[in-house]
Amino acid sequence: MIEAAFRTAVDGEAVVVRVPDPDHAAGTVTLWSDLELGDTTFTRVDGGWELRLSDLPVDLLEYLVSVDGDLAPDATNPQRVDGAFGAHSWVALPDYRPPAWLDAPKVDGELRNLSELSDVEVDVDVVVWEPPGAEHLILAHDGPEMAAYGGLLDFVAASIAAGTIPPTRVALLDPGPRNQRYSANPEYAATLSDEIVPALLAAAPTVAYPVLLGQSLGGVAALHAAWTTPRRYAGLLIQSGSFFTPDLDPQESGYEFWDEVTGFVASVLAASRAAPDAPAVAMTCGSAEENLANNRLMRDHLTSTGLEVAWGETRQAHTWTCWRDLLDPHVTGRLRKVWS
Numbered sequence: 001m002i003e004a005a006f007r008t009a010v011d012g013e014a015v016v017v018r019v020p021d022p023d024h025a026a027g028t029v030t031l032w033s034d035l036e037l038g039d040t041t042f043t044r045v046d047g048g049w050e051l052r053l054s055d056l057p058v059d060l061l062e063y064l065v066s067v068d069g070d071l072a073p074d075a076t077n078p079q080r081v082d083g084a085f086g087a088h089s090w091v092a093l094p095d096y097r098p099p100a101w102l103d104a105p106k107v108d109g110e111l112r113n114l115s116e117l118s119d120v121e122v123d124v125d126v127v128v129w130e131p132p133g134a135e136h137l138i139l140a141h142d143g144p145e146m147a148a149y150g151g152l153l154d155f156v157a158a159s160i161a162a163g164t165i166p167p168t169r170v171a172l173l174d175p176g177p178r179n180q181r182y183s184a185n186p187e188y189a190a191t192l193s194d195e196i197v198p199a200l201l202a203a204a205p206t207v208a209y210p211v212l213l214g215q216s217l218g219g220v221a222a223l224h225a226a227w228t229t230p231r232r233y234a235g236l237l238i239q240s241g242s243f244f245t246p247d248l249d250p251q252e253s254g255y256e257f258w259d260e261v262t263g264f265v266a267s268v269l270a271a272s273r274a275a276p277d278a279p280a281v282a283m284t285c286g287s288a289e290e291n292l293a294n295n296r297l298m299r300d301h302l303t304s305t306g307l308e309v310a311w312g313e314t315r316q317a318h319t320w321t322c323w324r325d326l327l328d329p330h331v332t333g334r335l336r337k338v339w340s
Contacts, residue, residue, distance in 0.1 A: 006047050007076040014054040015091050018076055021048035026067050033063040034317050035288055057288040059096040059315045062088045083149050099325055106157035107131045117203035122195050125174035129153050136168040136339055137210035141218030143172025149320035155327045165335045171200055182217035183257030184224045184264035193229035208339050209234035215323050217242045224264055230278040235338035237331050239284045239323045243294040274305040282334035284312035284326035310334055
């Protein structure tokens with residue numbers, strides 16, 4: 001039993017992380033986070049170890065604790081968030097507010113594979129969530145993960161129930177070989193735009209072109225597909241897109257598809273005008289992300305080409321929670337606008 005006085009806690013605007021170790025059997029205790037937090041080595045105190053984190057760049061910190069090199073969630077903190085790489089601990093500062101839609105009423109929906117809806121065969125796994133009366137469509141890159149960790153289906157179901165968006169089906173696109181497909185890959189873009197989208201539109205009533213959603217590399221793939229085949233999409237929802245440039249992102253230069261991503265980004269940044277029928281865009285990003293600078297650059301340039309670009313930003317990192325928390329009002333507002 002961990003004593004209440006020795007649990008991780010918020011102290012004003014600081015977070016105090018504690019690890020019980022009465023005998024000081026551990027040699028080194030550190031904190032891992034996807035943020036630059038400086039030295040995160042714990043200090044020995046009576047009863048164990050302690051780390052005070054002040055001036056955090058986020059309002060919600062996701063982290064793991066390393067005891068002699070073994071990473072695990074914080075044993076003194078019951079708050080967990082799931083992710084593709086396992087559960088992490090999280091702690092919120094006083095200014096953090098979770099989305100209201102998390103606890104709001106939601107409509108029900110049915111999940112079906114694309115193979116149940118269409119005879120078209122594609123090398124991408126697609127599962128479609130459909131509520132009653134759906135006449136609109138969202139396509140979501142990293143769809144299964146965004147549904148599981150970013151609450152995408154709950155968000156759409158709550159938004160429909162509240163009347164803030166019309167009844168909408170969601171196509172969850174499994175990434176498969178993610179890095180290869182999502183790094184401005186012409187073959188993947190053609191499969192998505194020329195095979196998957198037409199199959200979905202033919203399978204069920206749809207009164208407008210679909211909206212394409214993507215996070216991180218999935219955001220690159222979304223912009224690439226819409227930039228090369230603009231007539232297929234009514235809107236783009238891009239969250240923390242990995243729009244790498246040599247100047248802003250030299251730390252990413254070892255990425256296996258660096259040339260493909262930077263080449264596509266450079267081609268967009270060199271364009272003076274977008275296609276006349278290019279879709280409107282909503283972009284969101286965490287203010288503590290490495291991708292913030294390249295997302296702001298892309299936002300400003302897309303605006304300069306004549307595209308309508310909405311922007312949302314919050315004090316979070318490159319996480320599913322950040323993307324979940326920015327779905328409303330930024331994504332909600334863009335969906336209403338392109339489908340009005």
